[in-house]
Amino acid sequence: MDLVLQLLFTGVGIGAVYALVALGFVLIFRATNVVNFAQGEFSMVAAYLMVVFAVDLGWPYWLSFLLALAGMALLGVIFNLGVYYPLRHRSFLPVIIATIGASILMANSVLAIYGPQPQVLQGWFETPGIQLGPVYLDSQYLLIIAVTIVMVIFNYWFFERTMLGKKLQATSQDKEMASLLGISVSTMIMITFIYSAVLGGLAGILVAPVLFVSIQMGSTIALKAFAATIIGGFGDVAGAIIGGLALGVIETFGAAYVSVPYKDGFAFLVLVLFLIFRPQGIFGERVAEKA
Amino acid sequence: MSAPSDNMTMTALPRAKPLLLRHLPYFIAAAILVALAATMRFDGYILNVLMQATTFAIAVFGLSVVLGLCGQINLAQAAFFGFGAYAVGIGTTDLHLSYWLCLVAGCVLALGAGAFLGMSTLRLGGHYLAMVTISFQQIVTLVMINAIGLTHGPDGVSNIGRPDLFQTAQGYLAFCVAMLAIIGYFVWHLPDTRLGRAMRAVRDNELAAGVSGIDVFRTKVYAFALCAALGGLAGGLFAGGFAYVSPDQFSFAESIVFLTMSLLGGVASPIGSAIGTGLLILIPEWLRFLKSVPGLYLAIYGLFVILIIRYMPDGIWGFIGVALDRWRSRIKAPAAAAPLLLKPASVGGDIVLEVTGLSKHFGGLKAVDGVDIAVKRGGVHALIGPNGSGKTTTLNVLSGLYKATSGKIVLDGTDITTMPPHRRTAAGLGRTFQNIRLFRSMTALENVEIGAERPGNTLIGQGGDAALTERAMEALTFVGLGSRANELISSFSYGHQRLIEIARALAANPTLLLLDEPAAGLNSTEKLELHELLKRIAAQGLTILIIDHDMTLVSEAAQHITVLNFGRRIADGESMAVLRHPDVVSAYLGSE
Numbered sequence: 001m002d003l004v005l006q007l008l009f010t011g012v013g014i015g016a017v018y019a020l021v022a023l024g025f026v027l028i029f030r031a032t033n034v035v036n037f038a039q040g041e042f043s044m045v046a047a048y049l050m051v052v053f054a055v056d057l058g059w060p061y062w063l064s065f066l067l068a069l070a071g072m073a074l075l076g077v078i079f080n081l082g083v084y085y086p087l088r089h090r091s092f093l094p095v096i097i098a099t100i101g102a103s104i105l106m107a108n109s110v111l112a113i114y115g116p117q118p119q120v121l122q123g124w125f126e127t128p129g130i131q132l133g134p135v136y137l138d139s140q141y142l143l144i145i146a147v148t149i150v151m152v153i154f155n156y157w158f159f160e161r162t163m164l165g166k167k168l169q170a171t172s173q174d175k176e177m178a179s180l181l182g183i184s185v186s187t188m189i190m191i192t193f194i195y196s197a198v199l200g201g202l203a204g205i206l207v208a209p210v211l212f213v214s215i216q217m218g219s220t221i222a223l224k225a226f227a228a229t230i231i232g233g234f235g236d237v238a239g240a241i242i243g244g245l246a247l248g249v250i251e252t253f254g255a256a257y258v259s260v261p262y263k264d265g266f267a268f269l270v271l272v273l274f275l276i277f278r279p280q281g282i283f284g285e286r287v288a289e290k291a
Numbered sequence: 292m293s294a295p296s297d298n299m300t301m302t303a304l305p306r307a308k309p310l311l312l313r314h315l316p317y318f319i320a321a322a323i324l325v326a327l328a329a330t331m332r333f334d335g336y337i338l339n340v341l342m343q344a345t346t347f348a349i350a351v352f353g354l355s356v357v358l359g360l361c362g363q364i365n366l367a368q369a370a371f372f373g374f375g376a377y378a379v380g381i382g383t384t385d386l387h388l389s390y391w392l393c394l395v396a397g398c399v400l401a402l403g404a405g406a407f408l409g410m411s412t413l414r415l416g417g418h419y420l421a422m423v424t425i426s427f428q429q430i431v432t433l434v435m436i437n438a439i440g441l442t443h444g445p446d447g448v449s450n451i452g453r454p455d456l457f458q459t460a461q462g463y464l465a466f467c468v469a470m471l472a473i474i475g476y477f478v479w480h481l482p483d484t485r486l487g488r489a490m491r492a493v494r495d496n497e498l499a500a501g502v503s504g505i506d507v508f509r510t511k512v513y514a515f516a517l518c519a520a521l522g523g524l525a526g527g528l529f530a531g532g533f534a535y536v537s538p539d540q541f542s543f544a545e546s547i548v549f550l551t552m553s554l555l556g557g558v559a560s561p562i563g564s565a566i567g568t569g570l571l572i573l574i575p576e577w578l579r580f581l582k583s584v585p586g587l588y589l590a591i592y593g594l595f596v597i598l599i600i601r602y603m604p605d606g607i608w609g610f611i612g613v614a615l616d617r618w619r620s621r622i623k624a625p626a627a628a629a630p631l632l633l634k635p636a637s638v639g640g641d642i643v644l645e646v647t648g649l650s651k652h653f654g655g656l657k658a659v660d661g662v663d664i665a666v667k668r669g670g671v672h673a674l675i676g677p678n679g680s681g682k683t684t685t686l687n688v689l690s691g692l693y694k695a696t697s698g699k700i701v702l703d704g705t706d707i708t709t710m711p712p713h714r715r716t717a718a719g720l721g722r723t724f725q726n727i728r729l730f731r732s733m734t735a736l737e738n739v740e741i742g743a744e745r746p747g748n749t750l751i752g753q754g755g756d757a758a759l760t761e762r763a764m765e766a767l768t769f770v771g772l773g774s775r776a777n778e779l780i781s782s783f784s785y786g787h788q789r790l791i792e793i794a795r796a797l798a799a800n801p802t803l804l805l806l807d808e809p810a811a812g813l814n815s816t817e818k819l820e821l822h823e824l825l826k827r828i829a830a831q832g833l834t835i836l837i838i839d840h841d842m843t844l845v846s847e848a849a850q851h852i853t854v855l856n857f858g859r860r861i862a863d864g865e866s867m868a869v870l871r872h873p874d875v876v877s878a879y880l881g882s883e
C-alpha cells in the first residue's frame with residue numbers, strides 16, 4: 001500500500017509534466033489546426049538553456065530560469081516565422097512535415113553543439129524532499145505539481161477572463177471572422193507560439209532535475225504528451241490535463257510492476273487501445289468530418 | 292471535331308501498341324543496369340554505396356505510394372525496413388531458414404504490422420497517423436534493443452546469409468538492382484491503375500472520393516500496408532547485402548532520412564524517389580567531414596525538410612513533372628466515338644427513392660425532422676426551402692455523409708439507410724456538391740474516369756482502361772468539354788468545373804442523380820446551359836433530385852417539388868400547385 005501511494009505520487013508528478021506539454025499541443029492545435037511536432041523539443045531546448053546558464057555559467061537559478069524562458073519566447077517567435085507562418089495557407093500535411101523537420105533540426109543542433117552526454121541539472125530546492133507518513137514527497141515533484149496547478153488556473157483565467165485570451169480564442173475558432181472584427185490574426189498566432197514555447201520550456205525546466213537533460217528527452221515527452229491529448233480527447237484542455245496525469249500514473253505503475261526497459265512503450269499501448277476503442281478520448285466529441 | 296467515320300465501333304478504336312512493347316525501352320535500360328551491376332569491377336566501398344542506394348530506394352518507393360499517391364504520412368518506414376532486415380537476419384542465422392522464405396516472411400510481417408497500424412488509425416485525422424507511426428517506431432526500436440533473446444540486442448545480428456544463387460556481392464547487387472527495376476515499374480504504373488486512381492482521389496478529396504464509389508478507409512489501409520511491405524522487402528534485401536544489422540540502422544532518424552529522400556526527389560513519383568535516394572546517399576559520402584560532429588548531419592536533414600517543404604514542395608522531379616503535365620494538356624484527347632448513353636437501373640417499382648420519417652439531429656438541433664420524400668422514376672424532382680431549412684443536411688444524409696438519426700432510405704428497392712457513402716454510390720446514387728469537390732491534381736478526364744469506375748456501372752464492360760476512357764470522354768462531350776479533357780482542373784472556370792462534376796456523376800451511370808445547388812455561382816448564360824443539360828439528362832430517363840434557390844430553374848425544370856422549412860416538410864406535389872401553396876409563399880416571403 002505504501003508503495004502504491006509512493007508510485008501514485010511519482011506518477012502524478014511525471015504526469016503533470018506531460019500535461020503541461022500537452023497543454024502546449026492543444027493551444028497550438030486550437031489556434032492553427034496544426035499539431036506541432038516540435039513541441040517536445042521546446043522542453044529539451046529550455047532544459048539545455050538552464051544547463052548553460054545555471055551550470056556552465058554558474059548564474060543564479062532564478063536568473064537562469066527567467067533567461068531560459070525569455071529564450072523560449074524568442075524561439076517561439078523564430079519557430080513561427082521560420083516554420084509555421086510561411087506555410088499557413090498550405091494544407092496540414094506540409095505543415096506537420098515542416099514541424100517534424102524543425103524538431104529534427106533542434107534536437108540535432110543541440111547534439112552537435114553539446115555532444116551526446118546527458119547533463120545533470122540540480123532541482124530548485126536545497127531540501128531533496130519531505131517524509132509524509134509512509135510516502136516520501138520529492139520536492140521537485142511537489143514543485144512540478146504545484147506549477148501545473150498554477151498554470152492550469154492561469155490558463156483558465158487568461159483565456160476566459162482577459163481580452164487577449166478572448167481574441168486568441170476567436171482567432172482559433174474562425175480566423176476570417178476574427179480578422180474582420182479587427183483582430184490581428186498574425187499577432188494572435190505569434191502569441192500562441194510564444195506562449196506554447198514558454199509552456200513547453202517550463203515543463204522541460206521542471207522535469208530536467210528528475211530526468212537527465214538529454215537530446216532524447218524532447219521526443220520522449222512529446223510522444224507521451226500527444227498520447228495524453230488523444231486519451232483526454234483531442235483539442236480539449238481539461239482532457240489534455242487528465243490524460244497527462246493518467247498516463248504518468250499508468251507508466252509509473254507499469255515500470256514498477258511490469259517492465260522497466262519497456263516503460264516508454266506503455267504510453268503507446270494505451271494510445272492504440274484508445275484509438276481502437278474510443279478514438280474521441282475521455283472527454284472528446286465523436287471525431288467526425290464536416291461535409 | 293466529329294470522327295471521320297461514324298461506323299467505327301468501340302473495339303475498332305485505334306488501340307495503342309501493347310503496354311509491354313511500349314515500355315520495352317524501360318526494360319532494356321533496366322537489363323543493361325543489371326548487367327552492369329553484375330559485371331563491372333567495383334571496389335568494396337562503391338559496392339556498399341550502391342547496395343545501400345538500391346535497397347533504400349525500394350523503401351522510399353513505399354513512401355511515394357503512401358505519401359505521394361495517397362497523401363498519408365508514415366514516420367516509421369525504418370521500422371518496417373527493420374522488420375524485413377531482422378526477418379532475414381534472424382531467419383538465416385539463428386533459425387537456419389532459406390533466404391527466400393525469410394525475405395517473404397519479412398514482407399508479410401511488415402505488411403501485417405502496417406495493416407494493423409493503418410486500420411487502428413486511418414479513420415482519424417492525419418496528425419494521429421503521424422504520432423502513432425512515431426510511437427510505433429520508438430516501440431520497435433525498444434524491442435530491437437531490449438529483446439536480446441530474439442534480436443541479440445544492441446550487438447545486432449551478423450553473418451546474415453544470402454541466397455545460393457547470388458553468393459557473390461556483385462551477383463547480389465545485380466539481384467537487388469533487378470528487384471528495384473521491377474518494383475519501380477509497378478510503382479510507376481500504379482497511379483494509372485484502379486487502386487492508384489483511388490489513392491489519388493483520396494489524397495485530393497476524401498469526401499468526393501467516397502461519393503464517387505471509392506472505399507476511402509480501405510484505400511488508405513492498402514496504401515499504408517503496401518508502403519510497409521515495400522519497406523520490409525527493402526530491409527530484407529539490405530540485410531543480405533551487408534550481412535549485419537543492428538538497431539541503430541532502423542531508428543527514428545532513419546525514418547526521417549527516408550522521408551527526406553522522398554521529399555527531396557519528389558514525393559509523387561518513383562523517379563523522384565530514386566533521385567532523392569541517390570542524392571542523399573551520395574551527398575553525405577562527399578561531405579563525410581560532417582559526420583565527425585554527431586548530430587550536425589541530421590540537423591542539416593531537418594533544415595532540408597523545412598526548406599524543401601517551403602520552397603520546393605514537389606521536389607526535384609516536380610519541376611520536370613510540371614513541364615510534362617503542360618505538354619500532356621496540349622494533347623487532344625481522342626474524340627468520343629458515341630454519344631453518352633444513360634441506362635439507369637430500374638429494379639424497384641415506380642418510386643426510385645423513398646424516404647420515410649427521415650431525421651437528423653445535431654445535439655438538440657433538429658436539422659431534419661421526420662421528412663418523407665418519394666421521388667418518381669424519370670423526370671426532375673426539386674427539394675426547396677429557405678436558408679437553414681435542412682435541404683443540404685437532407686442531401687448529406689441521403690448520400691451517407693451524415694448518419695440518419697432515424698428514418699429509412701430506400702433506393703430503387705435497396706435499403707441504403709446504414710450504408711457508407713461508397714456503397715450507396717455502388718447501389719446507384721450519384722451526387723454533386725454545392726462547393727465543387729473535384730480531384731484538383733488530376734485532369735478533367737481522370738476525374739470523370741474515377742466516376743465511370745463506379746462499382747456496379749454496367750456500361751464499362753470489364754472496366755478496362757479503353758472502356759473507361761471512352762465512357763469518360765462521352766460524359767465530358769455530353770457536357771460540352773470533350774476537347775479539353777486533358778487539362779488540369781485548375782485551368783477550368785467555375786462554371787466548367789461544375790459541369791465536370793456533373794460529368795463525373797453521369798459517367799457512373801447512376802440510378803438517381805442528386806444535384807446540390809448546381810446553379811449557385813453561375814451567370815445567366817451558364818444557368819440557361821445548365822437548364823438545357825438537365826433536360827437532356829432527363830430525356831434519357833435518369834431521375835434527378837435537385838436542390839436549388841433559383842426559382843426560375845426549379846419551376847421550369849422540375850415536375851415535382853418538395854418544400855422544407857425548419858427541417859420539416861411543409862408541402863409536396865406537382866410544381867405549379869406547390870409554388871402557389873400559401874404555406875410555401877409565407878415561408879419564402881413571410882406572412883402578414
